[in-house]
Amino acid sequence: MCSLAKQGKVYILTLVGNDDHRFNPTTLDAICDALKQVEQSPDVAALVTTNAGKYFSNGLDLRWIAESPSDRLDIIRDKFENMLAAFMRVGVPTVAAICGHAAAGGFMLALAHDYRFMTQGRSVLYLSELDHGMLFPRSLMALIRSKLQPAARRDLVLGARKLSAQMGLERGILDGVFQDSAETLQAAVKAAEKLAGRGWKREIYSGLRLGAFPGVVEELDAHADPYLFHHALSKL
Template identity: 80%
Template sequence: MCSLEKRGKVFILTLLGDDDHRFNPTTLDAISGALKEVEESPDAAALVTASQGKYFSNGLDLRWIAEDPNARLDIIRDKFENVLATFMRVGIPTVAAIGGHAAAGGLILALAHDYRFMTEGRSVLYMSELDHGMHLPRSLMALIRSKLHPAALRDVVLGARKLSAQMGMERGMLDGVCEDPAETLETAVREAEKMVGRGWKREVYRGLRLSAFPGVVEELDAHRDSYRFA
């Protein structure tokens, strides 16, 4: 499902395989396990999240959910929100290396990181909920709203626009655009290594992130409402 590689004090979490990296209990538990390993490592000073194949992630596993929507929507909500909250709480800088499409929950996962670099080309940033007739929990909207400028929020959430890497860069969603997935990953790792060299204290970094995006983790922890289809 995912692997965890260590390069000095930078940990690289990679979503494995050539599929579209959908989120279901199995994949989310694997990511949670990797994050726990990072948190428990005294050597970890930055985290990069990457993926194999042409997708960063295509979001929730709708096929798995469709087998029992009433029960499974709440299960997936809790596990996904817990993963996002962990990314927001981890006391080290986080960088998303978006080497392919980041749609719906995949885009939300990328937004949970501190920095984002993306491969140029056909890959898009896309919130598909409007097109699928799907309501988002207020917790996820809190995270999205905290990371996007108002005009970008309108285009992404209320316009369901499919944004290229360059369009995402213009809207302040990305910190850099790269030629191919390999360069995207290496750029993300280099940026992470720069931050490692600053020697920041985990508790200070964690506290400043939570203060910079107030209320987001509290909403994620509360599990107030569920995904639902119109």
């Protein structure tokens, strides 16, 4: 699940617990409810998303999907895409403090933020779909195209490479790398506070973000392309 704490003009959304923070309807609804609270708080001007434990997020809850794929794939698609769209629409600057592995949908959550900081060490950025026999729907590929340079996109999508924090920084995916989780979160909050201090109008910020990354939210809202799992579910 998640928690939401206010620190001055910054909200800190934390994916809590020591599991791998998989996305299912319960977790996705909780995150979206937190984003609504951010939107409804006029005195908050920036958002930091972070995690407890060794995972930022390991993506979709494949075990939950496998219990009834024909019924649950559409549910998880709609809710996951709605969550990503909500991050792209929220009217305040967003900073991801990635204090652990960010894989598959967890990496996409990080990409939906405006800025990304990460902890050094063994944690990786990883799009696991190729290794797991899964195709990206066009909505998620739109997000990936909008946030990753071609060489990084090739390595992650067509090579399923696991990138360290330093590699992510060198490829322009990350904006900063720090020694440990505490330093990463501290830097993210400091950056968020600086952004919050600018006093930007929410509707202007949100509109400029949508213009800077055109077509992404429209694809996410359309829910037009199904998730295709070739052998990922059969391995569970």
